Amino acid sequence: MLTCNKAGDRMVVDAPNSNGPFQPVALMHFRDVAPAEQEKLFIQKLRQCCVLFDFLSDPLSDLKWKEVKRAALSEMVEYITHNRNVITEPIYPEVVHMFAVNMFRTLPPSSNPTGAEFDPEEDEPTLEAAWPHLQLVYEFFLRFLESPDFQPNVAKKYIDQKFVMQLLDLFDSEDPRERDFLKTTLHRIYGKFLGLRAYIRKQINNIFYRFIYETEHHNGIAELLEILGSIINGFALPLKEEHKIFLLKVLLPLHKVKSLSVYHPQLAYCVVQFLEKDSTLTEPVVMALLKYWPKTHSPKEVMFLNELEEILDVIEPSEFVKVQEPLFRQLAKCVSSPHFQVAERALYYWNNEYIMSLISDNAAKILPIMFPALYRNSKTHWNKTIHGLIYNALKLFMEMNQKLFDDCTQQFRAEKNKEGKVKRTRRGLDQDREPRQIKPTVAT
Secondary structure, eight states: OEEEEEETTEEEEEEEOTTOSBOOOOOOOGGGSOHHHHHHHHHHHHHHTTOEEOOSSOTTTTHHHHHHHHHHHHHHHHHHHHOSSOOOTTHHHHHHHHHHHHHOOOOOOOSOTTOOOOOTTTOOOOOOTTHHHHHHHHHHHHHHHHOTTOOHHHHTTTSOHHHHHHHHHGGGOSOHHHHHHHHHHHHHHHHHOGGGHHHHHHHHHHHHHHIIIIIOOOTTHHHHHHHHHHHHHTOOSSOOHHHHHHIIIIIGGGGGSTTGGGTHHHHHHHHHHHHHHOGGGHHHHHHHHHHTOOSSOHHHHHHHHHHHHHHHHHOOHHHHHHHHHHHHHHHHHHHTOSSHHHHHHHHGGGGOHHHHHHHHHTHHHHHHHHHHHHHHHHHHOSOHHHHHHHHHHHHHHHHHOHHHHHHHHHHHHHHHHHHHHHHHHHHHHHHHHSOOOOOOOOOO
């Protein structure tokens, strides 16, 4: 026999004990009972799956009963997938309870408690030992939510704010397999429970706030942003003020966190979704990116350049003129960067047809900003590939407006001559200030 002891809020099965009150049994298959008995059997199987086993300290213990539970979960997945009218009202509380007992737990301490940036290629996440059962519980719950028989009006008594809060807590799991299931599960709940939508958005907000301003460590930011990308895509127009505030006060400050690389693609997608919904947000977004622009972290600069190009791909010409000067001043700095990848990524903008059309329409403003950086680095940058990309950019500018190009060339040379004169004058003054050496006279 097996005994069940409480660990936190979960029931964990200990080693065999002849005095234990729990006796697991392999229940009959659904196909072997009459239809009238299937609801009762379904509830029995759900309750049986509320027993938890020790996969961590003694993975070889209770192998027979672990397999009984695995088989029961697998059978229930098939049962609700291939049968109609089996999710009856008494099933709802049993399903939610079984899910909660298996899933809602205290996560183990972080394997990276210092908050140092997680490198998916170098660092190994801590995987959930009980995954053989947890995976099936997630699969079963998703099939439950996605079933044509699922009734949100019945389920809302059990899938409530407390349930959502506990679900969100699990997003800090280090196991990427679990976070992937959580992402899909929360997205399904958001889609089916209209009354929970505002609450879900608010709680995600709170997670982001704590991440930005307190902990700077959370494993599920990328997955939460992926959910938000889909939510933002469904926002009605005109955008509500609360949604604009979320963009400006929550999403944009996420750019300054040191672990940006872990979630940047999902963050950039969310930002671009907002701009496609409301182009008037372009100026504050671009100015915020320039404000948070990394000063000494070249891989992060490349990420910012990637995102900025995505923004420029959807920018309205009327919004472009509002940001072109500060934007291209930053691009001029990037072209001058000694980091090859930063300069290369910035110069790739000149391969983008839409960006080139915007530059062409505003060349009188942009070329004078870019020309000094392009011309100077065409002579001095250490990397030959950069020379070729700069030559391409200068050639495009020259073809765009020959007169303007010649004017910029002359102005640049005049500035260089002026700088040279100033340097020579300073050098002369410095020499005049040097004490003259007095040659000793030799007596004859």
